[in-house]
Amino acid sequence: MTARYNRLSTLIDRNFGRIAAAPAIAVLLAVSLFPLIYTIVVSFQNLTMLDSDTSFQGFMHYRAALFDTRLWAALGHTTLILVIALPLEIILGYVLARLFLEQLPGRQVFVALLVLPTVLSPIVAGATWRLMFDVRFGPVGQIVSWLVGEPVTMLWTVNPTLVYPAILICEVWQWTPFMFLLLLAALSNVDQGQLEAAELDGASGWRVFSKIILPAIRPVLVIAILIRGLDIFRIFDVIWVLTEGGPGTMTETLSIFTYQIGFVQFDTSYTAAISIMVVLALTIALTWALRRVEALK
């Protein structure tokens, strides 16, 4: 009796961690693994608003997606925003962080003020900028008119040459402070002695940056790039508020496109197929990126 009781208690002792974690794992599986599998299943069926055809359709939707020029255009728009906004945010964030590294009077207050945009909900940021860009009431048009010296009409959310600048301004305005904050923390950990040694060694600014500062902040920088990269890849709110993907489909990103066909056109199975493809592509890209990060250590 006691022997059996002891066996049971050692079994519990040994697996206590697993037992304790089991409920959480179950919840996680229910809310993430189940929807994933369900989405995969749906992507091979043909569910639309009018039809609930659950028969196996093979790779029909996947093939359709590969030849969908609107999808490729959306991917192009997303990539365009990514490759412009991300480097801008990094560079501006780095420059700001370098400025704020010195012990300035009132530094904390300025840092707090600078970080405000990041605290806003993106939808609020978008709405605010929409007002800022407004043709009749917005201050942006007024300021430009005043600078130029004559009334200028700038249709920021409609004019094809201005929509991307508008989106990028809003995006960079909101997320540069995030980069700034992370880089400020990373930079304040750079060893002061090493910088002094490099100064005595007569190293140029670029050499100090590439050999001392960059290696020291690289781990933080990589994580920041991953977080912001993924964030921009799924950019939605700001554009939705500013242009709703327009004019036409000119600023339609992957998220907006998926939303349109999923929740406006209710092309459910096609949406599922696109989602799965995006998830696959991102998983491959992320795994590759994380491997590279590991290799750096």
Place this chain on the structure above:
Amino acid sequence: MAGLTITGLHKRYGGFHALKGIDLTIQDGSFAVFVGPSGCGKSTLLRSIAGLEDVDEGKIAIGGEDVTDLRPRDRDIAMVFQNYALYPYLTVFENIAFGLRSRKFPETEIRRRVGEAAEILGITALLDRLPRHLSGGQRQRVAIGRAIVRQAKLFLFDEPLSNLDAKLRDEMRGEIKRLHKEIGKTMVYVTHDQVEAMTLADRIMLLRDGRIEQEGAPLDLFERPSTGFVASFLGSPTINLIPGRLVTRSGRSAVVLDTGESLDLPAQRAKLDDGERPILLGIRPQYLTRAAGTLAAGHARIEANADLIQPTGTRTFVTSHIGGVAVTAELAAHDVDNSEGRIAYALDMARAILIDPSTDKVI
């Protein structure tokens, strides 16, 4: 010639006056040590010489050239930092070569010089490693290698041994001294450790509260301190300071302790004016010996209980109460029996240091 001259140097941090008028000259090729308790300004002074701190007043000249307004990189100075400040993502080779590469030396010259420096410091086998794979002592050598490879005019050391354990510290101290002999450059060394100061220096500058309290050759400072502060800072164990009065009657002086014992000073140390004044009798532990039979000239005899006996092997430290304070005597090990109760000491009054307690000056 690359001596160092500093005149009227002041440095303030807001309201804190860190350096209050430093004047000093360090001869070309000599080894100078700034020593003092923490907060005395010795590191600030060193960093000012390097140009890592701006100074508020005064001039700094290296080899006759005024460098006060030059950037650190233009002063032709090499420095070894307390925490080594090695570049963590570069190999030992690249660490040592960093300054040469920054100054665009040709590759063959870099290889030759780094090889030579590594040879001198015995780190040739470590050249491909990263700093984090090195021990404290090895990192220290790399830091020194990075300094010597540039063949700068002036070498600065900021407490370079304070992060090492005692044994390694002794070893590296010897190496730094040997290195100075070998390359013969002017070196300025900061430490709070008086043993390092005594063993390394040609000349010690003892700092206190942003001023140079006294400067001179190590043994001069040790034997002839100008203040009680200098006397108690140098020497281990610390000098004994016994309160009493200096009494002079008809050309003969004696120190009368607060507990009543009278210790005669030798004739050549007598004070001329009759009278008496309060005094601190400074006597180093090694000048308290065992009184045997007749006293040697200039010695005074005093008996006390041995409160604490600490043998170290070669020497034994005995603590007794004399004149109301704890006094340490450093005796030869075979002179003392561990169970001894009462000991008769002979105080070498010719070596005694008399300090005015109100001004801290030696009289």
